[in-house]
Structure formats: C-alpha cells, structure tokens
Amino acid sequence: MKSTVRVQPKLWIGFAIWIGYVLAVLVVSKLAGVPYTALGDSGSTLFRGAGLSLIVGTVLLVITTTLLGWWRPAIFDSAVSTHRWPIIAPILMAALLVLNLVLTDWAAFDVAFLAASIVLLLVGFTEEITTRGLLLVALRSRLGEVWVWLISTLAFALMHYLNVFLGQGFLPTTGQVLFAFLGGTIFYILRRTTGSLIWAMLLHGFWDFSAFAIGYGTSAALGSITGTLYLVVGIFALVAVWWTFPRTDAEKLALQAGASRSGLSGPASRSSEAV
Template sequence: MKPKQNLPVISFIVLTVWLAIVLGGEILQAGKGSLDEMASKQFVIALFVAPIFLLAVIALFKWDWQAIGFKTAQDWKLLWLPGLFVLGFIGMAVVTGLPPTATIVIVLVNSMLVGISEELMFRGILFRNLMQTSMGTWAAIWVVSIVFGLVHSLNGFMTGDFIAASAQALAAMMSGIWLHAIRLRTTSLYPAMIIHGLWDFALFLVAAAVVAGGVAGGSSNEIADPNMLEQILLPALMPLPLFVYGLWLLRGIGRKTKAQVLA
C-alpha cells in the first residue's frame, strides 16, 4: 500500500528549497552589485533553475498535473482588467522614457520566468496540496496569498529597507488574491503565469522611468527616500482595484466542492 503523503509539510519543504534556489542563486550571481541592477543587465540563472526544480518535484511525487493547473485555459477574457493595468503602465513608461532595448528584453525574460515560477509554486503546488487536506477553499486561498506576501517581505533582508519590503509584501498578498481568481476562473495556471510576468515587467518599466526622470531632474535624493509616495503608498495601493476584482471573481467559490474547484 502506498504511504500517505504529508502534503502540507512536503509543500513547505519544497517552498523552502525553492526560496533557497531563487534567493541564494540571485545573491551569488549578483556578487557585490544590487539584485535589481543584476536582473536588468543579465538573465538570472536561478529563475531558470527554480521552475525546473518544481516540475521535477511534481514528477517525483506523481502529483496530478491537471490539479496543479496544467490544462487548457478557459475565459481568457477575464484578463481584461489586469491587462489594462499592464498596458497603462507600459504606456506611462513609453511617455516618460524606456530603458535600452537590451534591458527591456532581459527584464521581460526574467519577469516571465518569475511569473512561471511563482505561480507554479504558490497557485499550483501549494494551493493544490492544501486543498488535499481538511482545509476549506477560502482558507487555502488566504493561506497561500499570505505566505506569498510574507515571502516578498524577505527582500528587506537583502535591501535593508524593511518599510518598502512591508509595502511590497502587502501588495503581493493582495495580488495573490486576484491571481488566484484568474487561476481558478480560467481553470489553468497559464493565464496567471502570463499576466503575472507581464505585471512585473510593466512595473519595472514604470520604476525605471521614474528613477531616470528623477535623476534627470536632479531629484534623485527624493526618489531614494524610503518614506516617499512612490516607494511605499503607491506599491501598496496599486493592486487594490485588482484585489477587489479578484474577490468579485471568487464570489461563490466556497460553495463549490474541492473537486469542482480543481476541475
């Protein structure tokens, strides 16, 4: 008889190893430079390795690929609102000034790999495995989203800016809700992976434009101020409309059986 897997424990062990690959790999590759600078100038090796590790874990434990989210997507039109945000951010960056083409390509690849890796880890493996326990659907959604936010708060240990990291963690938690809604309503991880990567890419373009504009205007000290609007309030509040959109999309999800949710 096949021994029963302790899925929550296994999932958080996988999460720990995945974090070690991503964060450890980024730090090793960055060397003495900053992670942001490194991610905009070269392809991040850890971002290639991390999803391969997760795919290997799924194969090793023989988890259901379809329950993870590898299946044909439905209702792509649900991406209309986050898609508008992405287009708006890119438009802002175009108006204020885009970085060099090489930087755009590198950041786009790195951002898409982040989207693939994080969606596979959180809305894929972790969510699916929590749904195999006695935990309810809404509880699993909130646990995954909160853990997703907490993971982003670890950036404070690398940057030393825990205020900005806390704002990023809150934004990530709210983003986790609407990304969950996209994953469940489309019945697939693919749309969430794509929009997640494009969201990160568009935010980088806006941030790069803001920094470039600040330096050109002689206000770089203001931009570096961790208490300014652009670094704290804006990142924390930006996902709020999509957070509400995600809650609306998830209406009635608690009345469905777990089999229906993962179908």
C-alpha cells in the same frame, strides 16, 4: 480515463517546496552579489540579480512537479467558480499592465536590459507554480477552499520578505508584501474563474515585466497612478474572492478530488452545478 498523481499530496510536501524555492532564490541571488535595490540599474544587474535565480528556480520546479506527477492538478482545476464576474479584478489588472507599458520610456531601453526584462517573465511560472500550483494542491488535500486561498496567498506575499535579505529596507518590503497579497488574490481569482493557472502565470509574468519597465529611464508623469489604481483593484478583489469559493458539495468534492486524481480532459470536466 483518469490519471493518478505519482505522489499523493500532503501538506508538508507543499510547504517544503515553498521553503525550497525561497532558499534557492536566496542562495543564487546572494551568490550573484547584486542588491535588490540595484536590480534596475542595467541589464547586467537585472539578469544576475533576478534572471539567474528565476532560471534555476524554473528548472528545479519543472523537475519537482514532474517527479511528483502533479502537473495537471497544479495547472487545472476540476471545477471552476460558479460565479464568473470576479474575473473583473484580473481584467482591470491587465488594463493597468497595458497602462504601464504605454507610459514606459522605451527609448531608454538597450538590448541588454530588454533581454534581461524578458527573462523576468519566468517569475509568472515560478511563483505561480510554487504557491497557487503545488502548494495549492497540497492544501486542497486537507483543507477547505477558503483556507486554501488564504494560506497560498499569504505564502506568496510572505516570500517577498526575501527582499529584506537581498538589501531592501523592511518598511518598503512590508508595503510590497501587502501589495503582493492583493495581487495574489487577483491571481487566485483568475485561476478559479478560468479553471487554469496558465492565465495567472501570464498575467503575473507580464505584470512584473511592466513594473520594472516603467521604472527604467524617465518615468512618465502619470506613472504613479497605476500604483493607486492597483490598490483599488486589489481591495475590490478581496471582496470579490468570496464569490469564487465552492457553493455546492459537488464543486467542493471536485476540487478536493483534483488534488489526488485528475481527468485527462482537463478543465472542461466540471461538476453539473458549475457554470
């Protein structure tokens, strides 16, 4: 059996969702009145400055995805990458995440900051479903997979310029945008090699959690090493991503078809050429 989406994917719908999410975060964050540079000062500033916008964004995205009927194509791929070895990049990123947590000054945490940090895990859902979920579905309805990766990853990176309007300087934000493009490529690889966006959501959410955690309290002497290693892993991902693009016509057709119709069996339904 097949389940058809309620609204046929179109490019403008994907970009409208992306713009809507960015505007929603901007409005809620502005109303909260907490500058981006002050997010890590306390549990209260972290929750008001970031947590509230993530909660609002989550609700809006759940409603939007349900009304469109895009849950399955947004979460699952109809065919996975023929080459699986690029998953090394997200595995290495997960290792750096663990290193961040090991180096975190947990003694400095109070209940409020820990609770607000946990809310940050929602970023894995909101930013992934917006860019590598709903926007990706819209892009696949018209474009080849190379363009799908490039545009969805650029959209993910560029949304971080929102931080300029929230009080962060342009130059440090630009650095953040460049790092986000590398991270977005890693998350895209994880989707293509596993056939599911869920793993990217989890890695993304816990990565941001660890990034805020290691910056709170007294930073460990080796704390800066994760940023350098992240850059190395990101550059590796930029090379490896080329091996995740469809190699056969059957795989290309499966991905495009998944944008408008998806099997109830989920990612296990693969083309015969996919391994």
